[in-house]
Amino acid sequence: VSRKVLTLVLVTRPNQVLLGMKKRGFGEGWWNGFGGKVEKGETIIEAAKRELQEECCLTANTLTEVGQLDFEFVGDPQILEVHLFTTKDVSGVPTETSEMKPQWFDIDKIPFHKMWPDDKLWFPHVLKGSKFSAFFLFEGHHKILKHKIDVVTEQ
Numbered sequence: 001v002s003r004k005v006l007t008l009v010l011v012t013r014p015n016q017v018l019l020g021m022k023k024r025g026f027g028e029g030w031w032n033g034f035g036g037k038v039e040k041g042e043t044i045i046e047a048a049k050r051e052l053q054e055e056c057c058l059t060a061n062t063l064t065e066v067g068q069l070d071f072e073f074v075g076d077p078q079i080l081e082v083h084l085f086t087t088k089d090v091s092g093v094p095t096e097t098s099e100m101k102p103q104w105f106d107i108d109k110i111p112f113h114k115m116w117p118d119d120k121l122w123f124p125h126v127l128k129g130s131k132f133s134a135f136f137l138f139e140g141h142h143k144i145l146k147h148k149i150d151v152v153t154e155q
């Protein structure tokens, strides 16, 4: 069983969160935060900042690690280890790229029906400012067979 380390950044402003419509690749056609792979020689934080810049042209001036999401897929030995960050402190204007089309969403209008199925399970913890670690066992890309969310500290 191997692990692939990935990043996911949620940019927030009062009562809203910035999501991107993934235009190609893994998760294409769904809204998500911004992120990607951690390259050799970069830290997870550096990778998160780089991906935010590459995917929507925003510079994160600070990032807060709020959780870790581990994903296992039936029949696949590779676990996705997603490090989740939030930031309220960015520079620049969200801009569409080849990867993502960014859009602000009101917190009470997050399009969960067009997001990865796990998001509706852990998003509330992010919005409450909790820190958590979560595990999801997927069958394909739509069915969650099992999941566990441990809240680490109530911030």
Ligand SMILES: CN1CCN(c2cc(NC3CC3)nc(N)n2)CC1
Residues within 6 Å of the ligand: 006, 007, 008, 026, 027, 032, 033, 034, 035, 036, 037, 071, 080, 082, 116, 118, 119, 138, 141
């Ligand atoms: C670079 N990435 C890829 C993985 N990713 C995921 C994954 C995910 N569920 C997993 C079943 C796939 N759910 C969200 N919201 N994001 C973050 C960005």
